[in-house]
Amino acid sequence: MASLTATPESLDEAYNTCLTIVKSRAKNFYFAFLTLPRRERLAICTVYAFCRTCDDYSDDDLELQQKLDLLEQQRHLLHEALDGRPTTPEFLALQDTVERYGIPRHYFDEIIDGVTMDLTVSRYPSFDELYKYCYLVASVVGLVCIEIFGYSDPKAKEHAIDLGIAMQLVNIMRDVKEDAERDRVYLPQDEMERVGYLESDLFTGVLNGPFDELMRLQSQRAREHFQKAGRLLPLISPKARACPAALQGLYSELLRRIETRGYNVYGPRIRLSTRDKIWLAGKIWLASAIKRLLPRSKSSS
Numbered sequence: 001m002a003s004l005t006a007t008p009e010s011l012d013e014a015y016n017t018c019l020t021i022v023k024s025r026a027k028n029f030y031f032a033f034l035t036l037p038r039r040e041r042l043a044i045c046t047v048y049a050f051c052r053t054c055d056d057y058s059d060d061d062l063e064l065q066q067k068l069d070l071l072e073q074q075r076h077l078l079h080e081a082l083d084g085r086p087t088t089p090e091f092l093a094l095q096d097t098v099e100r101y102g103i104p105r106h107y108f109d110e111i112i113d114g115v116t117m118d119l120t121v122s123r124y125p126s127f128d129e130l131y132k133y134c135y136l137v138a139s140v141v142g143l144v145c146i147e148i149f150g151y152s153d154p155k156a157k158e159h160a161i162d163l164g165i166a167m168q169l170v171n172i173m174r175d176v177k178e179d180a181e182r183d184r185v186y187l188p189q190d191e192m193e194r195v196g197y198l199e200s201d202l203f204t205g206v207l208n209g210p211f212d213e214l215m216r217l218q219s220q221r222a223r224e225h226f227q228k229a230g231r232l233l234p235l236i237s238p239k240a241r242a243c244p245a246a247l248q249g250l251y252s253e254l255l256r257r258i259e260t261r262g263y264n265v266y267g268p269r270i271r272l273s274t275r276d277k278i279w280l281a282g283k284i285w286l287a288s289a290i291k292r293l294l295p296r297s298k299s300s301s
Contacts, residue, residue, distance in 0.1 A: 003085040004092045014093035015042040018049040021090075025052050028250050028272065031281040035242035043101060043148045044243070046093040050078075050108065051141060053090065054115045067119055075112050082108075103147045110140045127188045127221070130172075131165065138171075139164030142244075146232075149240035159232035163244060166225035167251045173218050173258055176265045177205065191217060205266040215263035222255055238291075246281040253280060 004010060022030055022045040029048060033041050057070040081091035082098060082105050098105065114136025124130040142160035172179070172186040179186055180203050192199065195217075197210035226248060233241045250272060257270050272280070 014089035017089040032246035134168040138168035150237035156235040163229035169222040
């Protein structure tokens with residue numbers, strides 16, 4: 001494929017292509033992205049479009065080797081783009097974003113590694129192993145995002161990782177049923193054994209005391225990571241703080257609903273309505289905006 005040339009017009013078109021992908025596919029993320037200034041919002045949408053394409057390869061109704069081949073092709077196109085030879089509008093926008101914000105290139109390889117891991121690993125012996133997966137598919141995206149947000153304290157990386165781990169744990173809890181239908185078990189095997197919950201029970205949707213204990217452990221773990229992730233906000237640019245705050249708020253609400261339902265994730269899918277997402281993201285954005293204005297008000301009075 002021929003390389004695309006970066007011009008103001010082609011870059012605008014490329015970023016708009018990524019924005020369209022986010023609007024149609026982002027679900028929980030789109031409303032958090034809206035809290036960002038336009039330039040940062042477009043950059044985040046570009047990163048999301050790249051991640052979405054990688055995920056789509058893992059979801060397609062293809063043989064495993066075909067999926068792995070597509071991911072390696074994606075890796076090749078990524079490297080071509082970051083070396084100055086983008087071949088699609090999405091990669092043109094990604095190249096511009098990586099150069100504009102100085103994002104380490106290896107993060108994008110790690111995102112592909114995470115999707116590859118998702119295709120080739122279906123059980124996790126312990127949380128240590130699950131942590132590696134959560135890091136690759138979620139925390140690395142957070143590390144990319146804070147490069148766009150802007151930060152000065154290196155501890156921001158640690159807390160961006162925490163936010164990714166917490167969000168992915170919520171996804172794992174919510175999607176137990178759907179994952180089991182795909183022969184995927186993301187709950188740590190040693191913890192299932194310790195509480196006495198059988199894998200066969202997971203596949204048949206048995207809700208009992210051991211399942212409650214197992215899910216309660218995941219919930220506690222997610223909340224611990226959310227708590228540490230809250231330390232990220234003061235470390236990043238004030239204009240970007242509402243975005244991770246909104247993401248944390250949306251996923252914390254999902255977790256609360258899982259808990260409120262008594263961890264019954266085998267019923268109707270637990271989700272937030274569009275109205276819920278707009279209300280939560282808007283409330284968090286407003287609180288963030290007020291905090292940014294307060295110091296000015298004090299100094300001018």
